[in-house]
Amino acid sequence: MHFVCEKNVLAAALGIVQRAVATKSPLPALKGVLLETEESGLVLSGTNLEFGIKCSLQAKIIEHGAVVLPAKLLTEFIRKMPDGMIDASSHSDNPLNINIACGNIKFDLSGYPAEEFPKLAEASSDAARLAVEEGLLKEMFSQTEVAIARDETRPILTGLLLETEANKLKLVATDGHRLAFRQAAYADNTELKAVIPGKAIREVSKILEDAQDKKVEICLDDTCVVFIMDGIVLSSRLVEGKYPPYQQIIPTDFKTSVVADAQALQAALERAEIIVREGGNNLVLLQVDQGITVIGASQDVGRVEDFVPAEVQGEPLEIRFNVRLLLDCFHNIKDQQVHLDFTGPYSPCMIRPFENHNYLHLVLPVRLS
Amino acid sequence: MDENIQKLEDTLEEFYVALTKLKKEFSRLAMEIQRLEKENKWLREQIPGLAGNPEPYKEGQNALARLYHEGFHICHLQYGNLRTEGECLFCIALLKK
Numbered sequence: 001m002h003f004v005c006e007k008n009v010l011a012a013a014l015g016i017v018q019r020a021v022a023t024k025s026p027l028p029a030l031k032g033v034l035l036e037t038e039e040s041g042l043v044l045s046g047t048n049l050e051f052g053i054k055c056s057l058q059a060k061i062i063e064h065g066a067v068v069l070p071a072k073l074l075t076e077f078i079r080k081m082p083d084g085m086i087d088a089s090s091h092s093d094n095p096l097n098i099n100i101a102c103g104n105i106k107f108d109l110s111g112y113p114a115e116e117f118p119k120l121a122e123a124s125s126d127a128a129r130l131a132v133e134e135g136l137l138k139e140m141f142s143q144t145e146v147a148i149a150r151d152e153t154r155p156i157l158t159g160l161l162l163e164t165e166a167n168k169l170k171l172v173a174t175d176g177h178r179l180a181f182r183q184a185a186y187a188d189n190t191e192l193k194a195v196i197p198g199k200a201i202r203e204v205s206k207i208l209e210d211a212q213d214k215k216v217e218i219c220l221d222d223t224c225v226v227f228i229m230d231g232i233v234l235s236s237r238l239v240e241g242k243y244p245p246y247q248q249i250i251p252t253d254f255k256t257s258v259v260a261d262a263q264a265l266q267a268a269l270e271r272a273e274i275i276v277r278e279g280g281n282n283l284v285l286l287q288v289d290q291g292i293t294v295i296g297a298s299q300d301v302g303r304v305e306d307f308v309p310a311e312v313q314g315e316p317l318e319i320r321f322n323v324r325l326l327l328d329c330f331h332n333i334k335d336q337q338v339h340l341d342f343t344g345p346y347s348p349c350m351i352r353p354f355e356n357h358n359y360l361h362l363v364l365p366v367r368l369s
Numbered sequence: 370m371d372e373n374i375q376k377l378e379d380t381l382e383e384f385y386v387a388l389t390k391l392k393k394e395f396s397r398l399a400m401e402i403q404r405l406e407k408e409n410k411w412l413r414e415q416i417p418g419l420a421g422n423p424e425p426y427k428e429g430q431n432a433l434a435r436l437y438h439e440g441f442h443i444c445h446l447q448y449g450n451l452r453t454e455g456e457c458l459f460c461i462a463l464l465k466k
Contacts, residue, residue, distance in 0.1 A: 026383065151454075153447070153450075154446055154447060156446075157446075174458060176446075176454070176457045176458055176459065177454070177455065177456065177457070177458065178458070179458060244444075244445070244446055244459060248462050249458045249459060249461075249462035251465075343465075346456075346461070347461060347465065348458060348461065362458060364455075364456045364457075364458055364461065365456075366455065366456070367455075367456060
């Protein structure tokens with residue numbers, strides 16, 4: 001194998017692929033990056049068996065070949081190289097020993113045979129395909145990803161539900177304490193349903209750009225999902241199981257409805273968070289009457305009371321929340337005004353942008369024993 | 370020859386590590402089974418309808434509400450498990466029905 005490529009291009013590609021590389025594995029090849037030459041350039045692949053990333057980059061191929069090199073070492077070395085062209089070639093007597101040169105610097109790295117590298121998950125030829133605007137998908141993922149369960153007690157909730165029905169693309173995530181729902185118009189009328197692992201969603205979100213002129217292709221079959229982006233392919237196994245019927249937990253009748261300035265309410269919650277975080281309880285009390293009074297108090301630390309003017313309809317109410325869960329919703333609301341709908345002090349509160357009915361959050365209040 | 374012995378030693382070491390892990394997992398599971406059996410017995414005692422004399426619907430709802438407030442999940446996802454992380458959206462939705 002022999003190729004020449006730009007250092008910065010290789011370093012950037014390694015940075016992306018390394019996110020999928022297993023940090024701990026009994027298989028040495030899993031801790032490595034597969035380097036393969038193709039007619040068009042170099043292809044790097046990394047996988048931890050849950051998901052994998054493949055990245056293509058421009059390179060001058062002098063001799064074709066493939067090898068697995070230790071990801072951590074290779075990435076660190078390449079990053080420390082001076083800017084310029086990198087020349088990598090395998091030793092004639094040992095093709096697994098790669099000599100990497102950049103200017104006066106040369107180093108040899110021992111690798112593993114490419115055959116030991118596991119095959120990345122691939123969607124079957126009859127997989128369903130969706131094309132979604134890159135910026136829109138990034139926004140949708142960021143709005144829903146926060147609610148994906150981190151703990152593994154309910155494996156199905158560690159994934160994000162992606163479904164298409166009635167010309168809508170819907171994303172749903174819930175960890176049992178909150179739920180995030182986001183939908184967007186989608187031209188195709190095919191019905192799809194898949195639960196994509198949260199880890200894969202978080203990695204795709206980091207790769208996706210805000211671009212509105214680029215599209216991401218999503219291939220889905222019964223077992224895996226593949227995101228095809230510009231030069232980068234991320235594939236992941238799907239979470240097995242049936243996603244719980246989320247529609248049943250979205251309330252439709254409310255006793256108190258509030259419209260408030262999103263920024264003012266977020267700022268009040270952030271101020272309250274400073275006090276409650278210090279006290280270690282993260283609880284804020286919302287008094288909803290003529291407006292919303294945000295109260296954060298911690299014994300031995302202090303107390304903050306902040307009145308946010310709001311339009312309130314229905315019964316007055318006092319309700320306690322984990323301030324972090326509320327702020328996670330507000331960080332993703334870009335509208336000027338926000339709707340908060342309550343059904344009682346112990347029932348979930350629905351938060352949604354005033355003018356955007358395609359996005360909502362449900363947050364459960366905290367009940368003090 | 371030396372290389373083969375080294376490989377064999379490595380494999381045996383890996384096997385030993387795996388076996389130790391397996392033993393630990395086995396004892397953890399045994400304890401978990403014991404805990405679940407106790408919990409199941411207690412839960413069965415708490416639900417009046419389960420012993421064979423079905424109670425009216427409202428009684429069942431009350432029993433579910435009581436179970437929930439005593440700290441157990443009543444939703445399909447985790448029925449009977451302890452609610453170690455506070456409230457649950459799915460249980461609340463079931464109670465509101």
